[in-house]
Amino acid sequence: MPAKSIYIKAEDERFWDAARQLGINVPELISEAIRKAVNEEQTPQKRTILELIEDIDKDIDTAKANGANRAAISEFKEAKAVAQTALALVREGELKAATDRTVEAHTLHLHAKYTAARFGALVKRIKQMLSNVAPEQGNAPR
Numbered sequence: 001m002p003a004k005s006i007y008i009k010a011e012d013e014r015f016w017d018a019a020r021q022l023g024i025n026v027p028e029l030i031s032e033a034i035r036k037a038v039n040e041e042q043t044p045q046k047r048t049i050l051e052l053i054e055d056i057d058k059d060i061d062t063a064k065a066n067g068a069n070r071a072a073i074s075e076f077k078e079a080k081a082v083a084q085t086a087l088a089l090v091r092e093g094e095l096k097a098a099t100d101r102t103v104e105a106h107t108l109h110l111h112a113k114y115t116a117a118r119f120g121a122l123v124k125r126i127k128q129m130l131s132n133v134a135p136e137q138g139n140a141p142r
Contacts, residue, residue, distance in 0.1 A: 006030070045095065049087045049102055056080045056109055059116070067123065068116040075112035079105050 008016060019026050060076045086101035 043090070045090050045098065045102070046087065049083055049090065049098075049105075052102070052105060052109065053080060053083045053087070056083065056105075056112075059109070059113060063112075063116040066116070066120055069119050072112055072116035072119055075108060075115055079108035079112055082108055 016026065019029075056076055056079050060073060060080075063072055063076060082101055083105035086098045086105055089095075089098035089101060
C-alpha cells in the first residue's frame with residue numbers, strides 16, 4: 001500500500017494524539033471518509049459530464065494523431081470548455097443550466113467528430129486524386 005503524508009493544523013494535533021491513544025485506525029478512518037465524500041460527490045449528472053470530458057479528450061488525441069485540421073480541434077476544445085462549465089454549474093447547484101450546457105457540449109462534441117471525419121475523408125480523397133495525376137515520364141513540368 002502506498003504511503004501518503006498528511007499535514008494537520010496545530011489545533012487538530014490533540015485529536016490525532018487522542019485517536020492514537022484510543023487505538024483508532026486513522027488511515028482506515030481517513031480512507032473511509034474520502035470514499036464517502038467521493039461517492040456523495042459523484043452524482044449521475046457529474047459522472048455523465050466527467051465521462052463526456054474524458055471522451056472529448058480521447059477524441060482530441062485521436063483527431064490530432066489523424067492529422068485533423070485546426071477547426072476540428074478547436075471544436076473539440078469548445079465542447080470540452082462547455083462541458084467544464086456544465087460541471088461547475090452542477091457543483092453550484094444550478095442543475096437546469098448544467099443540463100442545458102451538457103446537451104450543448106454533447107452537440108458540439110458530435111459536430112467536432114463529424115468535422116474531423118469529413119476533413120479526414122477529404123484529405124484521403126485529395127491524396128487519391130493526386131496519386132492518379134502523377135506526371136508521366138518526360139512530360140513533367142519544369
